[in-house]
Amino acid sequence: MWRPPQKIKWKTKPGPWPSRDEASRSRLFSPLEAGPFRLATRTWVPAMVPWRATEDGFVTDDNVDWYARFAAGRPGAIVLEATGIRDVPSGPLLRIGHDRFVPGLRRIVDAVRQASGGETKLFIQLIDFLSIRRRPDPAKFLGQHLRITDRHRSALGLDDAPQEAVRQALLGLAQERLAEVLDARELEALRMGARERVTDTHLPHIRELPQVLPGLFAAAARRAREAGFDGVELHYAHAYTMASFLSALNTRDDGYGGSREGRVRLALEVFERVRAEVGADYAVGCRFLSEDCIAGGSTVDDAAHFGVAFARAGMDFLSLSRGGKFEDAKQPAIGRSAYPYTGPSGYECMPHHVSDERGPFGRNVEASARIRAAIRAAGFATPVVVAGGIHGFGQAEELLATDRADVVGFARTSLADPDWFLKVRTGHGDAVDLCIYANYCEALDEKHEEVTCQLWDRTGLDEPGLRKTKDGKRRLTPAPWVPPTA
Numbered sequence: 001m002w003r004p005p006q007k008i009k010w011k012t013k014p015g016p017w018p019s020r021d022e023a024s025r026s027r028l029f030s031p032l033e034a035g036p037f038r039l040a041t042r043t044w045v046p047a048m049v050p051w052r053a054t055e056d057g058f059v060t061d062d063n064v065d066w067y068a069r070f071a072a073g074r075p076g077a078i079v080l081e082a083t084g085i086r087d088v089p090s091g092p093l094l095r096i097g098h099d100r101f102v103p104g105l106r107r108i109v110d111a112v113r114q115a116s117g118g119e120t121k122l123f124i125q126l127i128d129f130l131s132i133r134r135r136p137d138p139a140k141f142l143g144q145h146l147r148i149t150d151r152h153r154s155a156l157g158l159d160d161a162p163q164e165a166v167r168q169a170l171l172g173l174a175q176e177r178l179a180e181v182l183d184a185r186e187l188e189a190l191r192m193g194a195r196e197r198v199t200d201t202h203l204p205h206i207r208e209l210p211q212v213l214p215g216l217f218a219a220a221a222r223r224a225r226e227a228g229f230d231g232v233e234l235h236y237a238h239a240y241t242m243a244s245f246l247s248a249l250n251t252r253d254d255g256y257g258g259s260r261e262g263r264v265r266l267a268l269e270v271f272e273r274v275r276a277e278v279g280a281d282y283a284v285g286c287r288f289l290s291e292d293c294i295a296g297g298s299t300v301d302d303a304a305h306f307g308v309a310f311a312r313a314g315m316d317f318l319s320l321s322r323g324g325k326f327e328d329a330k331q332p333a334i335g336r337s338a339y340p341y342t343g344p345s346g347y348e349c350m351p352h353h354v355s356d357e358r359g360p361f362g363r364n365v366e367a368s369a370r371i372r373a374a375i376r377a378a379g380f381a382t383p384v385v386v387a388g389g390i391h392g393f394g395q396a397e398e399l400l401a402t403d404r405a406d407v408v409g410f411a412r413t414s415l416a417d418p419d420w421f422l423k424v425r426t427g428h429g430d431a432v433d434l435c436i437y438a439n440y441c442e443a444l445d446e447k448h449e450e451v452t453c454q455l456w457d458r459t460g461l462d463e464p465g466l467r468k469t470k471d472g473k474r475r476l477t478p479a480p481w482v483p484p485t486a
């Protein structure tokens with residue numbers, strides 16, 4: 001993963017913890033009521049894919065245990081991991097693209113209700129993504145898969161040569177010469193793995209995304225409601241289809257790109273169809289980027305424009321993340337896919353404790369606060385969720401007190417200790433196990449291995465009946481917290 005060149009080491013310092021009484025009077029543990037969006041506290045576990053689904057996208061017992069474990073800590077809300085809206089093979093990522101997925105998802109809803117005593121709201125993040133291939137073996141790519149064209153022949157001075165001769169010539173070229181002979185996309189396919197873009201409108205399935213996606217998202221949202229979720233979060237963030245439509249890099253000329261209005265159009269049309277499908281009494285919001293954090297990408301001003309448009313359209317909540325793009329991702333190893341959290345934009349999304357002068361904590365706050373202010377200035381009270389390096393009670397409370405957020409997201413903080421909420425709320429903040437932001441969990445995510453936390457995954461491995469990772473080396477959830485008796 002990329003790190004800022006300054007390489008300043010930061011330590012998680014949460015500051016003082018509140019007593020039970022102080023916590024009960026805090027903003028963080030106060031309720032929020034905004035139409036169908038109602039939370040018992042303003043604490044939020046953002047979506048995190050734990051790689052526990054079956055290869056064909058079904059919920060497993062491990063998924064159920066995972067969310068029940070988070071719910072035992074009683075956050076105000078949990079957002080279930082990015083879940084695919086299409087019924088297509090996508091590895092062990094949860095899916096909601098067909099009614100057959102509903103019963104499994106309902107098991108998670110039931111488990112969360114039970115484990116939190118009905119207190120934690122459960123939303124589901126709905127995702128669409130385009131195809132990305134693994135980085136190929138160069139010999140196979142140049143020798144078999146690359147489509148040989150007259151452009152290659154002419155660049156190599158092999159005008160009438162048979163395909164095989166062109167391939168042999170390509171295989172013998174030095175890197176610099178190869179970069180001249182291949183076009184930018186071919187070179188990307190060779191060095192990174194081929195990746196579709198929303199601007200590939202010469203491909204019918206990409207051209208037709210604006211016609212296809214509203215229906216797919218709406219059907220997925222209907223299933224989410226049937227499964228019992230309290231609402232849906234449309235995934236308009238990071239490296240995926242909807243964020244790519246919003247990005248300033250979207251130059252589509254069919255009315256769904258170019259200007260801010262063009263770029264936000266599909267996001268609004270998706271929301272409209274979802275709303276029509278699930279009704280006004282169901283919480284629908286989205287997660288989008290406060291900034292793309294890549295060259296030529298969307299800025300905070302763009303995001304403020306989108307935020308106001310989403311609020312005006314009637315979204316019930318807006319959750320802000322930042323960065324996490326493919327454009328600046330590191331080259332993957334041969335046989336692996338690019339991972340959108342390996343470049344500078346990925347760093348902005350999941351900051352590491354080795355950082356720059358700004359440090360890893362609350363890096364998304366300033367941009368998010370500006371977006372929230374624009375939404376308020378336009379006359380909308382839509383709740384805004386902010387995440388990124390938040391781990392301390394004082395830090396979270398200050399965000400709310402200074403009107404920079406309405407709900408506070410704690411992703412890795414809750415992965416490190418799902419009981420953070422319960423401990424802090426009951427005056428046991430000293431018992432919190434704090435995230436060290438070394439991104440061990442992120443490395444597992446990158447490899448699509450079961451996500452666990454280094455603070456707890458090797459503890460108590462001999463507990464009878466303990467569920468472990470496939471290799472048997474790590475526990476899948478942390479041990480329950482037993483509050484000290486008074």
Ligand SMILES: Cc1cc2nc3c(=O)[nH]c(=O)nc-3n(C[C@H](O)[C@H](O)[C@H](O)COP(=O)(O)O)c2cc1C
Pocket residue numbers: 046047048049050081082125237287321349350351387388389390409410411412413441442445451
């Ligand atoms: C293992 C892992 C998986 C993640 N999966 C998702 C996801 O499915 N959807 C999403 O929007 N963000 C995802 N994220 C990003 C987090 O939701 C969050 O934005 C990020 O970790 C920064 O917040 P934090 O500093 O509180 O961890 C993931 C993060 C981690 C560590």
Ligand code: SF4
Pocket residue numbers: 412413415416434435436437438439440441442452453454455
């Ligand atoms: S593995 Fe645990 S401690 Fe490390 S960054 Fe992830 S959540 Fe934090």
